[in-house]
Amino acid sequence: xxxxxxxxxxxxVAACLGALCLLSIAPSGSAAPQQxxxxxxxxxxxxxxxxxARSLLTSNDFRKLRLLDGRRLDRWLxxxxxxxxxxxIELVDRASAVAPAYVGALVTTGQRYVFNRGPAGASAxxxxxxxxxxxxxxxxxxxRLLGAQILGYxxxxxxxxxxxxxxxVWDPRIxxxxxxxxxxxxxxxxxxxxxxxxxxxxxxxxxxxxAVRQMAIECMQTAxxxxxxxxxxxAVRDEARTRAxxxxxxxxxxDDARAALDGATGSxxxxxxxxxxxxxxRVSDALGADADAERAYREAVRLFPDAQTARIGLALALxxxxxxxxxxxxxxxxxxxRADGVDPWETYFDxxxxxxxxxxxxxxxxxx
Amino acid sequence: xxxxxAAAFACAVLAAQAQEPQRPTFRSxxxxxxxxxxxxxxxxxxxxxxxxxxxxxxxxxxxTVSSVRPNTLPIDVRLLFDTSGSITQEELERYRRAMARVxxxxxxxxxxxxxxxxxxxxxxxxxxxxxxxxxxxxQDRDGTSFFDAVSLAMVTRPLVERRQITIVLTDAQDNDSxxxxxxxxxxxxxxSAVVYGVLPTGMADDVSRFATRLEMVARVTGxxxxxxxxxxxxxxxxxxxxxxxxxxxxxxxxxxxxxxxGWHKLTVSVxxxxxxxxxxxxxxAR
Numbered sequence: 001x002x003x004x005x006x007x008x009x010x011x012x013v014a015a016c017l018g019a020l021c022l023l024s025i026a027p028s029g030s031a032a033p034q035q036x037x038x039x040x041x042x043x044x045x046x047x048x049x050x051x052x053a054r055s056l057l058t059s060n061d062f063r064k065l066r067l068l069d070g071r072r073l074d075r076w077l078x079x080x081x082x083x084x085x086x087x088x089i090e091l092v093d094r095a096s097a098v099a100p101a102y103v104g105a106l107v108t109t110g111q112r113y114v115f116n117r118g119p120a121g122a123s124a125x126x127x128x129x130x131x132x133x134x135x136x137x138x139x140x141x142x143x144r145l146l147g148a149q150i151l152g153y154x155x156x157x158x159x160x161x162x163x164x165x166x167x168x169v170w171d172p173r174i175x176x177x178x179x180x181x182x183x184x185x186x187x188x189x190x191x192x193x194x195x196x197x198x199x200x201x202x203x204x205x206x207x208x209x210x211a212v213r214q215m216a217i218e219c220m221q222t223a224x225x226x227x228x229x230x231x232x233x234x235a236v237r238d239e240a241r242t243r244a245x246x247x248x249x250x251x252x253x254x255d256d257a258r259a260a261l262d263g264a265t266g267s268x269x270x271x272x273x274x275x276x277x278x279x280x281x282r283v284s285d286a287l288g289a290d291a292d293a294e295r296a297y298r299e300a301v302r303l304f305p306d307a308q309t310a311r312i313g314l315a316l317a318l319x320x321x322x323x324x325x326x327x328x329x330x331x332x333x334x335x336x337x338r339a340d341g342v343d344p345w346e347t348y349f350d351x352x353x354x355x356x357x358x359x360x361x362x363x364x365x366x367x368x
Numbered sequence: 369x370x371x372x373x374a375a376a377f378a379c380a381v382l383a384a385q386a387q388e389p390q391r392p393t394f395r396s397x398x399x400x401x402x403x404x405x406x407x408x409x410x411x412x413x414x415x416x417x418x419x420x421x422x423x424x425x426x427x428x429x430x431x432t433v434s435s436v437r438p439n440t441l442p443i444d445v446r447l448l449f450d451t452s453g454s455i456t457q458e459e460l461e462r463y464r465r466a467m468a469r470v471x472x473x474x475x476x477x478x479x480x481x482x483x484x485x486x487x488x489x490x491x492x493x494x495x496x497x498x499x500x501x502x503x504x505x506x507q508d509r510d511g512t513s514f515f516d517a518v519s520l521a522m523v524t525r526p527l528v529e530r531r532q533i534t535i536v537l538t539d540a541q542d543n544d545s546x547x548x549x550x551x552x553x554x555x556x557x558x559x560s561a562v563v564y565g566v567l568p569t570g571m572a573d574d575v576s577r578f579a580t581r582l583e584m585v586a587r588v589t590g591x592x593x594x595x596x597x598x599x600x601x602x603x604x605x606x607x608x609x610x611x612x613x614x615x616x617x618x619x620x621x622x623x624x625x626x627x628x629x630g631w632h633k634l635t636v637s638v639x640x641x642x643x644x645x646x647x648x649x650x651x652x653a654r
Contacts, residue, residue, distance in 0.1 A: 278546070285551065308488050309546045312520045316551065319523045319558055322654050328525045335483065335491040335520070345546050346487070 037065060037076055044087050049364045052090045059099035067091070067102055070109045077109075080117035082129040086363055088113065089136045093360055096140045103144050107137045111153060120166045127168040134169065135352075136359050138177045143353030147184025154178045172235035173352060179227035179243060180351035186219040187349055223247045228260075238267035242276045249283050257283045271344040271354065274303045274310070278345060281313045293317040306341020308334055399623040399653065401426070404439060404531065404562070404590065405636050406616040408644040413615040417638065422619060425635040429625040439616045442477035443531045444495065445470065446561065448521045449504055450538035452486035452512035459568065460504050462602060463537050466566075468502040469603035470535065473610055479530075487511035487544050489520055511544030518585065519551045522559035532561035533591075533613055535606065539568060540578035549581065556588040557631070558652055563589040564609055569597055590648035616646075628653035 043051040056062060066072055077084055088110045095102040114133050117126060134157060141150045154174060161169050189212075224247040231240035245260035261280045267273050277300035284293035294317040300310035311334035318327035337343075347354060403424065407414040419433040447467050451460060471480050480500055482493035487510055493500050524532050556563065565582030583593045594609060596602040619636070626632065633650040 282546075285554075309516070312489075312516055312547065315523050316519060316547070316555060320554065322652070324525045327523055331520060331523045332491075335489060337488075339488075339490070 041084065041087050044090065045083050047368065049090075049367070052087075052094045053097075056091075056094050057098060059101065062095060062099040062102045067095075068105050070105060070112075073106075073109045074112065077113050080113070080126070082126065083367075085110070085114060085129050085133050086367065089133055089363070090360070092137055092140050093356065096143055100144055103140060104146055104149055107141060107149070107153070110137060111156060115156070115160045120161055120169045124168070130169045131171055132359070132363055134174055135171045136356060136363070138174060139352035139356040139359065142177065142180055142184070142351035143356060145184050145188075145349060147181040147188065150177055150181030151185070154181070172230075172233040173355075175230040175233055176227070176236040176240050176243075177352065179223055179230050179240065180349075182219070182223035182226050183243065183247065184349055184351075186216065186223055189216050189219050217251065220247055220251050224251065238264040238276070239269065239272045240264075242267070242272055242279065245276070245283070246279045249279060249286065254283050254286045258287070270303055271347075274300050274307065274344045275348060277303065278310055278313065281310075281317065285313075285317070290317050290320045294321060304342055304344060306337045307343035307345065308337045308341070309343050309345040311337060399628060401431075401621050401623055401651070403619045403621075403634060403636065403647055404616050405619055406590075406612060406646040407638060408646075409641070410644075413612065414638075414641075414643055415615075417617060419619075421638050421640065423635075423637045423639050424619060424621060426621075426623060427626045427632050428635075431621040431624060433619050433621050435620045436617050439531060439614055439618055441529060441531050441618075442475060442479070443533055443613070444527070444561075445474065445478065445480045445610075446521060446532070446534040447471075447480065447482045447502070448517065448534065448536045448538070449482070449484045449492075450486070450512065450514070450517075450536075451484045451504055451506050452541075453510065454512060454539055454541050460506075464502055464504045466603040466606055467535075467537070470606045470610060471498055471500050471502055473607050474498045483517070483521060485513060485517035487513055489513065489517040512542055513545045514538060514540055514542035514581070515545035515547045515549065515552050517545075519547050519555040522555040522561060522563065522585070522589075524560045526560045531613075532559075533610075534559075534561045534563045535566060535609075536563060536582065536585075537566045537568075538582070540565070540581045542578075542581075549584075552581065552585060553588070556585045557650065559589060561589065562591040562613065562648070564591040564613075565593045566602070566606065567593060567595050568602075569595050588649045590646050592646065623653075 040051050040055055056065075077088070088106070092103060092106045092110065095106055110133065114130050117130065120127050120130065134153075138150055138153060141153065154177060157170070157174065163170060224244055227240050227244035227247060231237050231244060233240070241260045241264035245257045245264065248254075248257035248260055257279070261276055261283065264272075264276050267276070277296050281293045281296035281300065284290070284296055294314065297310055297314035297317055300307065301314055304310060311330060315327055315330035315334050318330055321327075405422070407417060415438075417436060419436045422433050422436065424431045424433055447470065449460075449463055449467065455463070467482070474480055476497060479495050479497055480493070481491070481495040482500070482502055484490055484492050484504060486506065492503055492505065518536055518538075521534055521536065524534075563585045565586050567579055567582055579593060579595075585591075586593045592609075594605055596605050630653060631650055632653055634647060636645050636647040638645065
């Protein structure tokens with residue numbers, strides 16, 4: 001399991017590990033924007049929630065607006081307003097779709113804007129807007145695999161809105177996001193190391209250098225710690241434990257992995273339930289419990305019948321169990337899954353990206 | 369009743385047990401084991417060997433080889449292409465031509481199937497007798513799931529009357545698999561197919577560091593890793609590989625002095641000469 005660049009997105013951008021890469025791609029020209037932000041904001045405020053998607057079609061449109069110029073954008077934003085916060089998150093989301101290089105910079109500026117509104121707690125409405133901003137912004141960062149920036153973001157939130165006094169602006173998913181961000185960082189490291197399993201020794205001369213291996217292990221240990229901490233929150237417990245189980249598995253701690261996954265049984269989120277079943281299959285594989293693996297993969301297939309990863313796991317488990325007829329059928333089923341079939345494994349590292357559209361829809365609905 | 373499956377090309381069986389061709393059975397309390405072996409002196413296949421020439425050790429215990437016969441059974445060939453982004457369109461076309469030559473070299477009783485993979489694995493040509501039209505098509509999805517695809521491609525059903533060979537053409541890079549080398553290794557230990565890996569050389573990206581993945585699979589299954597330049601010689605090389613595969617022997621023995629089930633480590637040699645012997649590293653007894 002190594003790095004997969006985000007589907008349809010540039011691997012080089014994903015590999016920038018945060019906003020650092022943005023510094024090198026800022027536009028050098030100072031051409032006046034063809035269309036400023038004011039008309040877009042006006043339309044948006046009037047209820048035209050499609051104006052951003054309709055107007056910003058390519059990264060060139062973002063360039064024309066000079067949105068990498070943080071100080072310029074700071075000046076335009078001015079004093080705190082909920083509508084500008086919402087509008088800004090629309091820009092972030094749109095950038096993720098058509099101008100991914102702008103996401104990191106826009107989130108950085110937006111976070112600064114939100115923090116500058118003053119202390120939380122004075123207005124429930126403002127707190128709700130800030131909470132929404134953090135949630136969606138971090139969700140988009142996950143979508144872009146900007147793990148390092150997620151960690152920085154959550155650290156800044158801790159510093160500026162320390163708990164428990166600022167609980168109103170903290171969504172439980174932000175705790176989980178810290179673990180997901182760290183998973184993303186580890187995954188990048190993973191790919192660099194060409195180290196498919198942290199403790200694997202199969203590569204021979206091509207094996208990961210010990211220093212890089214150690215770095216990868218420490219990275220995953222940190223992820224595991226973050227995820228275990230996130231599991232303290234009821235709202236994200238099952239997903240946090242599921243992810244913690246996978247992290248423990250990658251560290252070769254199969255019994256810990258099994259315990260974490262066994263403790264994540266209550267998720268109503270079908271995607272999380274799939275991940276859990278899939279990981280339980282892998283852990284059972286590693287423990288030599290092929291019958292348990294078969295059961296786990298069957299559950300994953302039941303949840304997402306077109307998920308090829310689960311079907312491969314099932315075929316391999318049956319194969320090891322010498323159930324030749326069933327394995328043969330499972331192989332054919334795995335090979336013949338629908339090309340457009342949903343396999344949530346493929347979006348595991350995208351974290352909360354799967355919720356962003358829904359959160360934005362709820363935000364727009366609330367604005368009406 | 370116990371059953372053992374140990375073959376480089378097909379699952380083990382005694383000739384007398386061929387009445388139920390898809391389901392090998394093992395009788396009378398003695399476990400019949402069949403091992404496919406290739407013997408070479410340099411590049412030259414050695415013909416004419418008899419049971420007395422072979423020394424076979426099963427988990428360290430010497431076995432009495434009851435029969436040796438040339439490999440004459442029809443074969444099932446599984447062709448697995450890497451069509452991921454690291455393979456250019458031109459390289460893919462060369463793959464296709466090489467695979468088409470392999471398909472053309474098959475006998476009427478043989479069968480062939482074609483699979484491709486990038487982020488996912490898909491069946492391009494289902495198992496059928498030749499002639500076939502070898503086609504390649506890229507998937508929309510990004511990524512390269514080498515471990516997932518090759519592990520799945522090694523899932524085989526033991527067959528009595530056929531031998532099985534899997535040819536994998538890939539640079540062995542991976543960036544998208546859920547499964548890993550552990551899974552690959554276990555699949556290699558379980559498969560009844562011989563796996564030949566074809567690693568292209570002379571690519572812009574040095575893929576030699578990934579060769580160990582394919583080497584491991586080939587070694588465990590009794591196949592080998594073939595390095596080939598991206599040119600017309602790849603087809604010739606594959607046809608020679610297929611011929612080499614057909615020039616082997618099928619060794620039979622009734623397992624003695626070794627408990628089953630579990631993993632059985634095999635060692636095959638020809639004591640009287642310094643030949644190169646290729647046979648699978650072992651097998652799982654049921």
